[in-house]
Amino acid sequence: MSHETYYVPAQSRWPIFASIALFLLAYGAGTLINGLKTQTGDTGLLLLLAGAFMMSLILIGWFRHVINEGMDGKFSPQADLSFRWGMSWFIFSEIMFFVAFFGALFYVRTLAVPWLGGEGEKGVSNMLWQGFEAQWPLLTTPDMEQFPGARAVIDPWHLPLINTAILISSSFTITLAHHALKAERRSAIILWHGLTVVLGVIFLFFQASEYIEAYQELGLTLESGIYGATFFILTGFHGLHVTLGTLMLIIIWIRVLKGHFTPDSHFGYEAVAWYWHFVDVVWVGLFLFVYVF
Amino acid sequence: MNTITKVEHTEHHGPAAGISRWFYTTNHKDIGTLYLWFSFAMFLTGGCMALMIRAELFQPGLQLIQPDFFNQMTTMHGLIMVFGAVMPAFVGLANWMLPMMVGAPDMALPRMNNWSFWILPFAFAMMLSTLFMDGGAPNFGWTFYAPLSTTYAPPSVTYFIFAVHMMGISSIMGAINIIATILNMRAPGMTMMKLPLFVWTWLITAFLLIAVMPVLAGVVTMMLMDIHFGTSFFNAAGGGDPVLFQHVFWFFGHPEVYIMILPAFGIVSEIIPTFARKRLFGYSSMVYATSSIAFLSFIVWAHHMFTVGLPLMGELFFMYATMLIAVPTGVKVFNWVATMFRGSMTFETPMLFAIAFVVLFTIGGFSGLMLAIAPADFQYHDTYFVVAHFHYVLVPGAVFAIMAGVYYWLPKWTGHYYPETMGKVHFWCSFVGVNLTFFPMHFIGLAGMPRRIPDYALQFADFNMIASIGAFIFGFSQLIFLVLIIKTIRGGSPATSEVWDEPTGLEWTVPSPAPYHTFTTPPEVK
Ligand code: HEM
Ligand SMILES: [Cu+2]
Numbered sequence: 001m002s003h004e005t006y007y008v009p010a011q012s013r014w015p016i017f018a019s020i021a022l023f024l025l026a027y028g029a030g031t032l033i034n035g036l037k038t039q040t041g042d043t044g045l046l047l048l049l050a051g052a053f054m055m056s057l058i059l060i061g062w063f064r065h066v067i068n069e070g071m072d073g074k075f076s077p078q079a080d081l082s083f084r085w086g087m088s089w090f091i092f093s094e095i096m097f098f099v100a101f102f103g104a105l106f107y108v109r110t111l112a113v114p115w116l117g118g119e120g121e122k123g124v125s126n127m128l129w130q131g132f133e134a135q136w137p138l139l140t141t142p143d144m145e146q147f148p149g150a151r152a153v154i155d156p157w158h159l160p161l162i163n164t165a166i167l168i169s170s171s172f173t174i175t176l177a178h179h180a181l182k183a184e185r186r187s188a189i190i191l192w193h194g195l196t197v198v199l200g201v202i203f204l205f206f207q208a209s210e211y212i213e214a215y216q217e218l219g220l221t222l223e224s225g226i227y228g229a230t231f232f233i234l235t236g237f238h239g240l241h242v243t244l245g246t247l248m249l250i251i252i253w254i255r256v257l258k259g260h261f262t263p264d265s266h267f268g269y270e271a272v273a274w275y276w277h278f279v280d281v282v283w284v285g286l287f288l289f290v291y292v293f
Numbered sequence: 294m295n296t297i298t299k300v301e302h303t304e305h306h307g308p309a310a311g312i313s314r315w316f317y318t319t320n321h322k323d324i325g326t327l328y329l330w331f332s333f334a335m336f337l338t339g340g341c342m343a344l345m346i347r348a349e350l351f352q353p354g355l356q357l358i359q360p361d362f363f364n365q366m367t368t369m370h371g372l373i374m375v376f377g378a379v380m381p382a383f384v385g386l387a388n389w390m391l392p393m394m395v396g397a398p399d400m401a402l403p404r405m406n407n408w409s410f411w412i413l414p415f416a417f418a419m420m421l422s423t424l425f426m427d428g429g430a431p432n433f434g435w436t437f438y439a440p441l442s443t444t445y446a447p448p449s450v451t452y453f454i455f456a457v458h459m460m461g462i463s464s465i466m467g468a469i470n471i472i473a474t475i476l477n478m479r480a481p482g483m484t485m486m487k488l489p490l491f492v493w494t495w496l497i498t499a500f501l502l503i504a505v506m507p508v509l510a511g512v513v514t515m516m517l518m519d520i521h522f523g524t525s526f527f528n529a530a531g532g533g534d535p536v537l538f539q540h541v542f543w544f545f546g547h548p549e550v551y552i553m554i555l556p557a558f559g560i561v562s563e564i565i566p567t568f569a570r571k572r573l574f575g576y577s578s579m580v581y582a583t584s585s586i587a588f589l590s591f592i593v594w595a596h597h598m599f600t601v602g603l604p605l606m607g608e609l610f611f612m613y614a615t616m617l618i619a620v621p622t623g624v625k626v627f628n629w630v631a632t633m634f635r636g637s638m639t640f641e642t643p644m645l646f647a648i649a650f651v652v653l654f655t656i657g658g659f660s661g662l663m664l665a666i667a668p669a670d671f672q673y674h675d676t677y678f679v680v681a682h683f684h685y686v687l688v689p690g691a692v693f694a695i696m697a698g699v700y701y702w703l704p705k706w707t708g709h710y711y712p713e714t715m716g717k718v719h720f721w722c723s724f725v726g727v728n729l730t731f732f733p734m735h736f737i738g739l740a741g742m743p744r745r746i747p748d749y750a751l752q753f754a755d756f757n758m759i760a761s762i763g764a765f766i767f768g769f770s771q772l773i774f775l776v777l778i779i780k781t782i783r784g785g786s787p788a789t790s791e792v793w794d795e796p797t798g799l800e801w802t803v804p805s806p807a808p809y810h811t812f813t814t815p816p817e818v819k
Contacts, residue, residue, distance in 0.1 A: 006397075006398050006399075006478070008319065008398055008399045008403055008810075009319050009403055009404055010319065011309055011313075011314075011317035011318060011319060012317055012319055012404045012407065013316075013317050014404060014408075015404055015405070015407040015408035015411055016316045016317065016407070016408075016411045018408055019408065019411040019412045019414075019415050020415070022412060022415065022459060022462070023415035023416075023418075023419065023459070026416075026419065026452075026455035026456070026458065026459055027419060027452070027455070029455060030419075030451045030452040030454075030455045033451050033517070033521050034448050034451045036521060062404075078477060078478075081477050082401035082402060082473045082477050082478070083402075085401070085469075085472060085473040085476055085477055086401070086402055086405075086469050086470075086473050089468075089469045089472055089473070089503050090465075090469060092503055092504075093465050093469075093503045093504075093506070093507045094507070096503070096504050096505070096507040096508055097507035097508070097510060097511055099507075099508065099511075100507065100508040100510075100511025100512060100541055100544075101511055101515075103540075103541065103544070104511075104515065104526060104537055104541060107534075107537055107540060108532070108533065108534065108537060112529075112532075112533070112534035112536070112537060113532055115534075116529060116532065116534075120604065121602075121604050121605065125529065128529065129529075129530075138532045141525070141530065141531050141532050142529060142530050142531070142532060143530035143531065146530050146531065147525050147528075147530060147531035147532070221523075222518070222522050222523050222524050223523035223524070224531075225525055225531040225532045225533075226525055226526065226531050226532035226533045227532070228524070229515075229518065229524035229525055229526050229531070229533065230526075232524075233514070233515065233518065233524070233526075
C-alpha cells in the first residue's frame with residue numbers, strides 16, 4: 001500500500017452549493033407540507049423544485065469530477081479503500097434506518113396492540129377502547145371513524161412472491177455481470193447488467209400496481225391504522241431505495257458502455273452492486289415480516 | 294504511481310487567500326476551525342436561552358416570559374446545545390487532531406468533510422427561524438415526545454423535522470469520514486493498540502453515530518407522517534402507541550449521550566498523562582472499557598422510561614443493564630486517578646479542567662446510578678434531579694473536556710501560548726458557576742420540583758435563586774474564554790513544537806503552529 005500518493009483534493013465548490021441545495025430542498029419541503037391542507041404551499045413547491053434541480057446538477061457535476069479524477073489515476077489503492085469504507089458504512093447507516101421501522105413494527109405487533117386488547121400487565125389501556133380486540137393484521141382499529149381499517153391486506157403469494165423472485169434473481173444477474181466485468185466479457189456484462197435493470201423496473205412496476213390495488217380495492221391506506229402505517233413506511237422507503245438503486249444501475253451501465261472500468265479497477269461498479277444487494281436483503285426481511293407473517 | 298508530481302503540486306501550497314478559503318476548503322485544519330467556531334457561536338446562542346430560563350426562574354411567579362415561550366426556550370436550548378454546541382465541538386477537535394495523531398495527510402474524504410460542516414449552519418438557520426414563525430418555535434422539549442410533538446405541536450415542527458434530517462446527514466457523513474480516516478489512514482507502524490485514546494474513543498463514537506443517527510431520522514419521519522399524512526404510529530386510536538415514540542427516540546437518545554461523552558473521555562486521557570508526567574495507567578483496559586460502554590449503551594434505553602408502565606421484567610432488565618455501565622465507567626475513573634497517583638503534577642489550565650472533569654463527571658455518574666434504580670426513579674423522574682444529573686455529565690463533563698482540549702491544543706493550532714493566568718481565571722469562574730448552578734438542583738429535585746416548569750412553589754425559591762446566580766456567573770465567564778482565544782490567535786509567546794513537557798503523540802512532532810499540510814509523507818511509527 002503506497003502511502004505517499006494519497007490524493008488530497010484542492011479546494012472544491014461542490015459541497016457548499018450542495019448545502020445550499022439541501023437547504024432549499026428541506027425548507028421547500030417544509031413549506032409545501034405545511035401548506036398542504038390550506039393550499040398555501042406554492043412557494044414551498046417552488047423552493048423544493050429549485051432545490052431538487054440544483055441538487056441534481058451538483059450531484060452530476062460532483063460525480064463527474066470524481067470520475068474524471070479516478071480515470072486520471074489520482075486515486076491510489078489507499079484512496080480506493082477509503083471509498084470502500086465510506087460506502088460500507090453508508091450502507092450500514094441505511095440498514096439502521098430500516099431497523100427503526102422494523103423495530104416499530106415488531107413492537108406494535110408483539111406488545112402494543114396486544115396490550116391495547118387487554119393482554120398482560122398493561123391491559124389497563126383496554127379501558128380506553130373497551131371491546132377492542134387485538135389482531136394482526138389490524139383490520140379493526142380502536143377508533144374506526146378516525147382510522148378506518150383496511151378491508152383486507154395484500155396476499156403475499158401473488159405479487160409479493162413474484163417480486164421476491166424478481167429481486168433475488170436480480171442479485172444473481174448483477175453478480176454474473178460483475179464476473180463478466182472481471183473476465184472482460186463485454187457482451188455478457190451488457191446482457192446481465194441490462195437484465196438487472198429490467199428486473200428492477202419490473203419490480204417497481206409491480207410495487208406501484210400493488211399500491212393502486214391497496215388504495216382502490218382493499219382500503220389499505222396510510223390512514224387505515226397502524227397496519228397501513230407500518231406497511232407503507234416500510235415498503236415505501238424500500239421502494240424509494242429500489243428506485244435510487246435502479247437509477248444507480250442505469251448510470252453505472254452507461255459507464256460500463258463507455259469503457260470506464262477495467263477488470264481490476266471498478267470500485268464504482270462494486271459500490272452499486274453492494275447497494276443493490278442491500279435493497280435485496282431488506283426486501284427479504286419485508287417479504288417475511290410485512291407480508292407473510 | 295505516475296501522478297506523484299501532480300499530487301505534490303496540490304499539496305504544497307498554503308491556504309487560499311480571502312474569504313472563499315472557508316467556503317471551499319478541503320483542509321482538515323480549516324474545517325476543524327470552522328466546526329469549533331460554529332460550535333462556540335451555538336454555545337453562546339444556547340447559553341443566552343439558558344440565561345432566559347434562569348432569569349425567569351430567579352424568583353417564583355411569572356415575571357419575564359410567558360409559559361409557552363419558556364417552553365420554546367427549554368426546547369431550543371437543549372437542541373442547540375446537544376446538536377449545535379457539543380457534537381460539532383467534538384467533530385471540530387477530531388478534524389484538527391485525528392489526522393495529525395494517526396500521521397495522515399488529511400481526512401480520508403476531504404470534500405465530503407467540507408460538506409458535513411457546511412450543512413450545519415443551514416440546518417441551524419432553519420431551526421432558529423422557527424422562533425419567528427406563527428405559533429412559535431418547537432415547545433415540546435428536546436426529547437420531543439409524541440403526542441406533544443405531533444397532535445399538539447406548533448406548525449413549525451415540520452421545519453424542526455427537516456432540520457433534524459439535515460443534522461443527521463451531516464453527522465453521518467462526518468462519522469463515516471472519521472472511521473475511514475482511522476481505519477485507513479494510519480501511518481505505517483501505527484497499529485490499533487498504539488492509537489492515542491482520543492482516536493480510539495472517536496472511532497467508537499463514530500460507530501455509535503452511524504448506528505443511531507438513522508434511527509433518529511426514522512423517528513422524526515414517523516412524526517412527519519403522523520402529523521401530515523394520517524398515519525397512526527404514535528396514536529393509540531389507530532392501534533399505534535405514543536410509548537413507541539419514546540422507545541425509538543431513546544434507542545437513539547441513550548447512545549447519543551455517550552456520543553457526547555466518549556470523545557471527552559479521550560481528551561481527558563490525553564491530558565492527564567501529560568501533566569502527571571506519567572504514562573496513562575491501563576491503556577488497554579481503557580480501550581476495552583470504552584468498547585463495552587458503547588455496546589451497553591444499546592441495551593439500556595428504557596431507563597428513561599421507567600414510569601411509562603413497562604412490564605416488570607422490562608424494568609428489571611433495564612435497571613440492571615444500566616447499572617452495569619457503571620463498571621466500565623468506574624474502570625476509567627480508576628485509571629485516571631491511578632495515572633495521577635504519584636505523578637509529578639502541574640496544574641496548567643487544561644489539567645485543571647481535566648481534573649474538574651474527573652471529579653464532577655463522577656458526581657454525575659453517581660446521580661445516574663441513583664436514577665438507574667427503577668423504584669427510586671419513580672420519585673426522581675421528571676424532576677430537577679434529572680436536570681442536575683445530566684447537566685453534571687454534560688457541562689463539567691463534556692463541555693469542560695472540550696475546553697480542556699482547546700487549551701491543550703491551542704498553542705499547537707495558533708503557535709502561541711495562551712495567557713495562563715487568564716485561563717485559570719476562566720477555569721475558576723466556570724468551576725464556581727457550574728457548581729452553584731447545578732448542585733442545588735439535586736436538592737430541589739429530590740424535594741419534588743418538576744422540570745420544564747416556568748413557575749414553582751415557594752419552598753424551592755432559595756435554591757433556584759442560587760442556581761440562577763451561578764448560571765449568570767458561568768455564562769459570563771465564557772466571555773473570558775472568547776477574549777482569551779482571540780488574544781491567543783493574535784499573539785503571545787511563541788510555542789515550541791512540544792508545547793508541553795514531553796507530551797506523547799505525533800501531533801507534538803510537527804511545528805507550532807502546525808503547518809497547513811502535515812504528514813504529506815507519513816512518519817514511521819516505532
Ligand atoms: C453511570 C452512568 C449513567 C447512568 C447510570 C445514567 C442513568 C440515567 C438515567 C436512569 C436517566 C433517566 C432519569 C429520568 O428521566 O428519570 C438519565 C437521564 C439522562 N442522562 Fe444519564 N446516566 C449515566 C451517564 C450519563 C452520561 C455520561 C450522560 C451524557 C453525557 C448522560 C446524559 C443524560 C441525559 C441527557 C439525561 C436526561 C434526558 C432527558 O430526559 O432530557 N447520562 N441518566
Ligand atoms: Cu440514558
